[in-house]
Amino acid sequence: MSRRAGGRPGRRTAPLSLLLPALVTVALLLLPLAYLVLRAGSSGRGWRVLARTNTLELLWSTGLLVASVTAASVAIGVPLAWLVTRTDLPGRRLWAVAGALPLVIPSYVAAFCLLGAFGPRGLLQQLLGVERLPEIYGFWGALVALTLSTYPYVFLLVATALRGLDPALEEAGRGLGQTPAAVFRRVTLPALRPSIGAGALLVALYTLSDFGVVSLMRYDALTRAIYLQY
CATH class of the missing domain: 1.10.3720.10 (MetI-like)
Incomplete structure (x- = not known):
């Protein structure tokens, strides 16, 4: 088993076949939230509502x-x-x-x-x-x-x-x-x-x-x- 300097076990890098779908899933989940934030910020009304x-x-x-x-x-x-x-x-x-x-x-x-x-x-x-x-x-x-x-x-x-x-x-x-x-x-x-x-x-x-x-x-x-x- 590979070890880092100091004797601690090294961590394996996540394979691209798993990392890429995970990143795509996270991006799809964040898109609606990002849209709402941008839509609220573009008019300025959203921030006024939050400040009430x-x-x-x-x-x-x-x-x-x-x-x-x-x-x-x-x-x-x-x-x-x-x-x-x-x-x-x-x-x-x-x-x-x-x-x-x-x-x-x-x-x-x-x-x-x-x-x-x-x-x-x-x-x-x-x-x-x-x-x-x-x-x-x-x-x-x-x-x-x-x-x-x-x-x-x-x-x-x-x-x-x-x-x-x-x-x-x-x-x-x-x-x-x-x-x-x-x-x-x-x-x-x-x-x-x-x-x-x-x-x-x-x-x-x-x-x-x-x-x-x-x-x-x-x-x-x-x-x-x-x-x-x-």
Whole structure:
């Protein structure tokens, strides 16, 4: 195997037969976006729309939702993946299947279920016999619905990475007197970062493009604002 100076393995150059189709695909995907940017810039109106206070507020609210859902999904997906792959949790296989089940339920259906349970005149209100429950519409409702719908992206990728990680590395760390927390921070987490990053990216893109949940929860995100505008 070829090596670079310093003993590191060299990387093979991508063959032209693979590189050329990839570049063509990327160019075709970027063409519509480039057209929109040029069309907006030619008239000058597009930049004025972007500079409006309302547009900036929409960008902020959308970014806040994307960041919050991504962080919450990572906070749920990583520990759950750890439990089903690195512990003797009873029924681990059942938990592994249950953890991925939200992927088969559309996010807007999850939002409907939340509204039916916790919304005005919902199931919980009837069971408790109270006149009013805390408001579920808005940011918090969208956050809960989207988090429950997207955390499996992180969970599945991290669980797969943990199954492929040699446990001997963690055992060696514990053999050197490291605490379980230190072993996770210094040995396990660096190996999981690519999987966590990939899962977080999928969650962020899903949240950014979502329309059903933000519409049902009446949260002012970009997708809902565009629909109401046009």
